[in-house]
Amino acid sequence: MQRSALLSSVAAALLAACGGSSTNEPAATGADAAAAAQLALSGVSCSPQAPGPAVEACAGRAAGDTCEASFGMQSVSGSCIDAHGTLVCAPSGMHKVATAPVEACSGMAAGDACSFTMAGVTLSGACALLHPGVLACVPDFPLHDLPILAACTGKAAGDACTVDPPRGMMMPPFEGVCTAGPGGLLACLPPPPAPPAPVVACDGKAAGDACTVTYGTRTFDGNCRALPSGALACLPPPPPPPPIVTACDGKAAGDECSFTEGSSSHDGICRGLWAGTRLACLPPPPPPLAACTGKADGDPCSITRDGQSRDGTCHPLGHGGSLVCMLPPPPPPQAMVDACASAQAGDACSFSWMSHTVAGACRAAPDGTLVCAPVCGR
Secondary structure: HHHHHHHHHHHHHHHHHOOOOOOOOOOOOHHHHHHHHHHHHHOOOOOOOOOHHHHHHHOOOOOOOEEEEEEEEEEEEEEEEEOOEEEEEEOOHHHHHHHHHHHHOOOOOOOOOOEEEEEEEEEEEEEEEEEOOEEEEEEEEOHOOOHHHHOOOOOOOOOOEEEEEOOOOOOOOOOOEEEEHHOOOOEEEEOOOOOOOOHHHOOOOOOOOEEEEEEEEEEEEEEEOOOOOOEEEEEEEOOOOOOHHHHOOOOOOOOOEEEEEEEHHHEEEEEEEEOOOOOOEEOOHHHHHOOOOOOOOOOOEEEEEEEEEEEEEEEOOOOOOOOOEEOOOOOOOHHHHHHOOOOOOOOOOEEEEEOEEEEEEEEEEEOOOOOEEEEEOO
C-alpha cells in the first residue's frame, strides 16, 4: 500500500473511531436551554457537543458486542471497541485500523509526539483529541506526498504535468500545467477552460469590429464589444428602437409626436423617462403636472376639470420630485372648529358626529385654526 493511500485509510478510520460527528452544535430548543440552566444551578455545565453516531451505537453495551451505527442514510455494522475509555462502534475488519492510532496515544496528552505501525509502514505524528475521550495519533502528512505537488517535482512553472493518484484517493487522474502558488510552490492544476466562442471571435480585433460566432449549426454576425471584465466579445447588434422612441427622432423635449403600433395610433409629447435617456413619445402629463410646467416651488397654479378652474400652489412630490399643482385642502368640519372655539391647543374637547359624541384634543390645522382632533385608535 502506498504511503498516501495508507494515510487516506487512516483518516477514514479515525473518522469512524470518533463517530464522524460534526462540530456544529444543534440549535438548542427552549426545553434544552431550561434543562441546561437548571443543571448549572447544581454546578454541572452542559456538554460541549452530543455524542456521535458511533458512540451512541454502543450505549449500554460492552466491548466486543455487535453494533450498528447510522451515518446519514448509510448504516455500518461492526463491534464495540474501547477507544481510550469510550466505547465506539467500529466497522467489521477495521478494529486494528481504528485502534492502532488510539493505542499509540495511550497515557499521553494532546500534542505529544506519537507513532504507530500499519501495513508494515511506521507513521509518525501527534496526539489529537478527535472526540471527547478519544485521543488518537494523527500522522503528519508531508506536502511532497500530495499527487498534485509530486507531479511537478523537477519541473518549472508552465510545464505540462500528469496527476495519477494512487488507489484509495478520491481524485481522478488528469493532465495539467505546473502552476506556481503561494511561496513559489508548484502544483499540477488542470488547464484553464477554453474561452467561450464569442470571446474567441474577437481575438485580435478591436471594439466595434465586425465578427461572426458559430454555435454548432447556428451562426450570427455581430460586433466586438467590451464586457464588464474588459474582455472583447462578439455580441449581436442591439434590436432597433421601438416606434415609441423613433417617433421622437429629430425632435426636442416637449414637441408633439405620434406613432402607430399595430392598428392603433398614439399621440403624445416627447419626454425623457429619466435624465440622460432618449426621448420617447409619451402621453402628455396629467393636469396637476402640466399646470406647473416651467414654474418653481411655491408658484401659483390652476387646474381645469369638467369646465371648472381651481387655484392651487406648485409643490414637489417627495424630495426633489416633479412639481405638482396641489389644491388647498378643504376646510375642517365646522363642528370640529366650534368645539375648540374658546379653547387652547391641547385642551380636551368633544363634538357630535353621526349621532355619536367624539372626544379628542384641540390641535392646529395648517392655517392655524384650532380643531377638535379625535383620539387615535378609537
